[in-house]
Amino acid sequence: MKTAYTADQIRQAEQALMARLPEGTLMQRAASGLASVCADLLGRVYASRVVLLVGSGDNGGDALYAGQRLARRGARVEAVTAGSKTHEAGLRALLDAGGRVLDPSAAGAAIETADLIIDGLVGIGASGALREPYAELAKAVAAARGHVVAVDVPSGVDASTGRVEGAAVRARVTVTMGAYKTGLLVDPGAAYAGRVELVDIGLGAYLPDPDVAALTGADLDVLLPRPRNESDKYRRGVVGVAAGSDLFTGAAVLAVGGALRGGAGMVRYAGRAAPVAQVRSHWPEAVVTQLDAPSIDRVGRVQAWVLGPGLGTDDWAHELAAAVLASDVPVLIDADGLTLVAKDRTLLRRAAPVLITPHAGELSRLIGAGRDAIEAARLDHARRAAAELGVTVLLKGSTTVVAEDSRPVRVNTTGTSWLATGGTGDVLAGLAGALLAQGLSCYDAASCAAYLHGVAGRLAADGAPLAAGDVASALPAAIRAVTSTNS
Ligand SMILES: NC(=O)C1=CN([C@@H]2O[C@H](COP(=O)(O)OP(=O)(O)OC[C@H]3O[C@@H](n4cnc5c(N)ncnc54)[C@H](OP(=O)(O)O)[C@@H]3O)[C@@H](O)[C@H]2O)[C@@H](O)CC1
Numbered sequence: 001m002k003t004a005y006t007a008d009q010i011r012q013a014e015q016a017l018m019a020r021l022p023e024g025t026l027m028q029r030a031a032s033g034l035a036s037v038c039a040d041l042l043g044r045v046y047a048s049r050v051v052l053l054v055g056s057g058d059n060g061g062d063a064l065y066a067g068q069r070l071a072r073r074g075a076r077v078e079a080v081t082a083g084s085k086t087h088e089a090g091l092r093a094l095l096d097a098g099g100r101v102l103d104p105s106a107a108g109a110a111i112e113t114a115d116l117i118i119d120g121l122v123g124i125g126a127s128g129a130l131r132e133p134y135a136e137l138a139k140a141v142a143a144a145r146g147h148v149v150a151v152d153v154p155s156g157v158d159a160s161t162g163r164v165e166g167a168a169v170r171a172r173v174t175v176t177m178g179a180y181k182t183g184l185l186v187d188p189g190a191a192y193a194g195r196v197e198l199v200d201i202g203l204g205a206y207l208p209d210p211d212v213a214a215l216t217g218a219d220l221d222v223l224l225p226r227p228r229n230e231s232d233k234y235r236r237g238v239v240g241v242a243a244g245s246d247l248f249t250g251a252a253v254l255a256v257g258g259a260l261r262g263g264a265g266m267v268r269y270a271g272r273a274a275p276v277a278q279v280r281s282h283w284p285e286a287v288v289t290q291l292d293a294p295s296i297d298r299v300g301r302v303q304a305w306v307l308g309p310g311l312g313t314d315d316w317a318h319e320l321a322a323a324v325l326a327s328d329v330p331v332l333i334d335a336d337g338l339t340l341v342a343k344d345r346t347l348l349r350r351a352a353p354v355l356i357t358p359h360a361g362e363l364s365r366l367i368g369a370g371r372d373a374i375e376a377a378r379l380d381h382a383r384r385a386a387a388e389l390g391v392t393v394l395l396k397g398s399t400t401v402v403a404e405d406s407r408p409v410r411v412n413t414t415g416t417s418w419l420a421t422g423g424t425g426d427v428l429a430g431l432a433g434a435l436l437a438q439g440l441s442c443y444d445a446a447s448c449a450a451y452l453h454g455v456a457g458r459l460a461a462d463g464a465p466l467a468a469g470d471v472a473s474a475l476p477a478a479i480r481a482v483t484s485t486n487s
Pocket residue numbers: 014015018026027028030055056057058059060062083084121122123124125126127128129130131132134151152153177201
């Protein structure tokens with residue numbers, strides 16, 4: 001599990017650790033790790049041209065001491081000082097090693113042509129949008145031809161939330177100190193961070209419970225259910241899919257596809273005539289019930305339901321949603337199911353668990369917040385929705401996040417923007433439903449599904465456009481990639 005922390009959490013841990021160490025130790029550890037990542041990127045340090053962007057705080061101090069180390073190895077290091085003050089000892093160290101301070105008027109040209117730019121403008125001490133001249137420097141970095149390395153967090157990205165309010169440095173690599181910051185894992189911040197390298201400065205023992213967590217392949221290997229000798233199709237879990245309509249038949253096909261590839265023992269599909277015909281012809285493996293009334297009485301027992309993709313929002317769909325939600329098993333609600341719930345909250349009054357899988361637009365209808373506001377602050381809104389609605393929330397988008405009351409938000413780091421194409425959400429719903437049917441909690445099913453969906457998206461795309469069906473087809477390879485045994 002990769003864990004991440006807010007700026008306040010990091011600061012408190014740092015203070016506890018600093019109290020036990022000689023002054024300056026942590027900054028030297030940070031600068032040493034930073035310089036070594038920079039040297040690797042440069043390949044040949046001697047005679048390389050390095051520009052340091054130095055703010056008024058300790059983030060600038062890290063950059064100056066790393067600059068000192070590179071200057072000692074023969075790099076030509078120039079510092080652009082942006083603040084009203086500069087870390088004094090760090091600046092002296094740089095100058096003693098042969099570095100120099102650049103006149104601000106020369107900063108733009110130097111940034112553009114340097115082999116490496118180190119962004120030490122602001123770190124966890126920043127508040128609000130970058131002020132001038134910081135913002136201007138961050139914009140100038142966009143024209144840089146060399147490597148851009150951010151110290152701790154890219155300046156302009158809020159370390160605690162990933163929010164970006166104005167100009168921000170777009171880094172190729174972010175070298176972060178002691179522990180991941182939440183803003184490095186959640187968009188829009190994550191998109192500015194590039195590859196994140198963690199430098200161990202000894203903070204581990206002082207860190208509290210994390211603010212957010214991201215599953216790794218090893219976690220999936222532990223969490224994903226596997227069939228055992230005594231397994232049969234019923235014991236492995238049966239998932240019901242209530243999706244599709246005369247207008248949207250494809251959503252039913254894709255959701256069933258995701259469910260079939262998600263490891264359930266059996267998939268039961270229930271719907272109207274047109275999607276039934278499509279599901280039958282695409283998936284002979286599914287057990288299909290054509291509904292002549294909006295009821296699940298004839299469908300047979302399931303361990304979890306997927307409700308909503310392409311279902312429509314008419315009275316018939318509402319009645320079917322009510323019937324599914326009246327069952328005593330976990331229900332995943334997606335797409336049109338969410339529109340129905342937004343109109344009629346009483347549908348959510350049930351004892352068994354509910355997992356909702358909205359994108360920002362769907363969540364905005366559920367909690368009355370603007371779509372843009374949700375995208376800018378995904379964590380806050382997912383947390384709020386989980387608390388207000390009393391459900392587990394998987395908020396889809398460029399960074400998918402999973403929130404449940406009183407638990408660290410799980411953020412997914414495997415996604416790819418190739419997934420931004422119609423129907424991939426239906427596959428995700430089917431997959432997560434299959435994991436619920438196999439006994440995973442909403443929290444684990446949602447976060448494992450997001451992980452596998454992202455990996456499958458990458459495998460299916462492989463640098464070229466994908467169709468949603470390809471994601472379902474790539475799910476077995478994604479599962480194989482994270483599970484070490486096939487038993
Ligand atoms: N603590 C430790 O043990 C270790 C810490 N380490 C490092 O220290 C970093 C934290 O250092 P920090 O606390 O000095 O804050 P930091 O991020 O450099 O900048 C804060 C200053 O910036 C300014 N400023 C604020 N907002 C602004 C804005 N919007 N636009 C423009 N300016 C703005 C404001 O100054 P002002 O100009 O307002 O006087 C404020 O004082 C951390 O990220 C890591 O890199 C590592 O060495 C490991 C050990």
